[in-house]
Amino acid sequence: MKKTVITALLALVCACGINASFAAIGYVDYGKVSTDYPLAKRYTAELDKKVAAIRTYTQAQDKKIAAAKTDAEKKAIGTESLKQLQLKQKDYVATRTRYENELTAKVVAAAEKVRVAKKLDIIIKKDSRVTGGVDCTLDVLNALK
Numbered sequence: 001m002k003k004t005v006i007t008a009l010l011a012l013v014c015a016c017g018i019n020a021s022f023a024a025i026g027y028v029d030y031g032k033v034s035t036d037y038p039l040a041k042r043y044t045a046e047l048d049k050k051v052a053a054i055r056t057y058t059q060a061q062d063k064k065i066a067a068a069k070t071d072a073e074k075k076a077i078g079t080e081s082l083k084q085l086q087l088k089q090k091d092y093v094a095t096r097t098r099y100e101n102e103l104t105a106k107v108v109a110a111a112e113k114v115r116v117a118k119k120l121d122i123i124i125k126k127d128s129r130v131t132g133g134v135d136c137t138l139d140v141l142n143a144l145k
Contacts, residue, residue, distance in 0.1 A: 023121045023122070024118075024119060024120045024121050024122075024134070025120065025121060025122055025123070025124065025129070025132070025133045025134065026111075026114070026115060026118060026120040026122070026123040026124075026133060026134040026135070026136040027123060027124050027125065027126045027128070027129050027133045027134070027135060027136065027137075028107070028111055028123055028124075028125060028126060028136050028137050028140050029125075029126040029135070029137040030107070030125050030126065030127070031126075032137050032141075033107055033137060033140060033141060033144075034103070036141055037103070037107075037141060037144050039103065039106070039144075040103055043099040043103065046095070046099075047092070047095065047096055047099065050088075050091070050092045050095065051092070053088070054085070054088050054089065054092065057081075057084065057085065057088065058081075058085065061077065061078075061081035061084075061085075064077050064081075065077050065078055065081070106144060107140065107144070110140045110143035110144045111123045111136065111140050111143075113143050114136050114139040114140050114143055115136075117139075118134065118136065118139070120134065120136070123136055123140075
């Protein structure tokens with residue numbers, strides 16, 4: 001998906017370059033936004049807690065399996081543990097996807113406000129640019145507040 005978006009953005013940049021002698025291009029350091037935006041920090045912390053809970057659960061189940069006296073008991077614990085682990089992993093993935101989609105929508109909306117205010121033709125991710133452009137990272141962070 002990221003490759004598709006980047007390809008579309010690059011195609012748009014090329015089209016702007018063909019149709020106009022100057023295209024006003026801004027860029028955003030998405031890594032900085034995701035580490036400095038308070039909501040992104042909160043979501044990262046919540047996801048880290050889910051990962052820690054999965055790790056703790058797995059370690060506890062490993063101890064239960066090791067303490068089991070029969071192979072049947074070990075198998076039963078292992079089967080139930082696997083089911084629970086799969087549920088926890090699905091919950092993690094669903095939560096992460098929801099958070100990523102929400103953050104992306106907010107960043108795109110903030111970038112659009114900045115683009116219009118600065119009269120830019122396009123704002124791309126910093127990683128997509130080779131050289132030049134206007135750094136809009138702080139403006140986008142301010143628009144997110």
